[in-house]
Amino acid sequence: MRKPYLGALLALSLLGAGAAPAIAATSQDGAATAAAKHRPKPVDFAGTVALSNCSGSVVRMPQSRPGDPALILSNGHCITEQDMPGAGEVVLNLPSTRTFALLNGKAEKVGTLTASKLAYATMTDTDISLYQLTESYAQIQKKYGIKALELNTEHPRQGRAITVVSGYWKKTYGCNVDGFVHRLKEGEWTWKDSLRYTSACQTIGGTSGSPVIDNRTGKVVAVNNTGNEDGERCTLNNPCEVDKRGKVTVRQGINYAQQTYGIARCIARNSQVDLDRHGCRLPEPARK
DSSP states (O other): OOOOOOSOOOOOOOOOOOOOOOOOSSHHHHHHHHHHTTSOOOOOSTTEEEOSSSEEEEEEOTTOOTTSEEEEEEOGGGSSSSOOOOTTOEEEEEEOOOEEEEEOTTSOEEEEEEEEEEEEEEOSBSOEEEEEEEEEHHHHHHHHOOOOEEBOOSOOOTTOEEEEEETTTTEEEEEEEEEEEEEEEETTEEEEEEEEEOTTOOOOTTOTTOEEEETTTOOEEEEEEEEOSSOOSSBTTBOEEEOTTOOEEOOTTOEEEEEOTTGGGGBOGGGOBOTTSTTOOSOOOOOO
């Protein structure tokens, strides 16, 4: 996985955003303009956050209400700067006062958000963490003018253009969905159906937890988490791909993310994580 990053900031370089389409007077162009209104705006930093060691984002489910406590999505391996959840470990409803720097569209810090608890975290099957905040979606929007990013509830599509948005580095990475990995193994951890980037997304340490946004829909389809740095086989910071027949493939310099479409099925009213909810497949804590 991408190691929690504590170093000095690199020089920043943001990907350029396309110009807005011109409004024409003809009926044909008018139809095109109407269609353009339904296109998502170019991907920016609004709603992303910087953790002390990683990146993240304020996310909402399709069923979330304005008064619900807001949630922050990051990686399971980002919950501390030293220890990470072991294979098979699940963290549920752990009190937390962790803080997050909230960014606007220009990657400027506009405020500090505070957690009330670590609602969920694991590195088993996936690599995610969900923090519940002390403020609601409506309060954040009213105070900072920032809307939460919405989680897509469908499986990502191969070939789609995506943007990885790092709040830690205040930098974006643009590429496409190259494909999906049956099993991605790294050290003691195994992740299912991971999303693989094309080579253009050269994410680095500190980008862990960044939302992966589908450029067409503007919704979050995955959370950035790892890449093979040295060409090693299935070791720390060198994940390997394992297909259904057990064949192992190593792709040095290629990076990966964990899909997020299943998270919404595990969120009940008031942003509560409910692992018994119908359709929820997130790993559960070990039964005592």
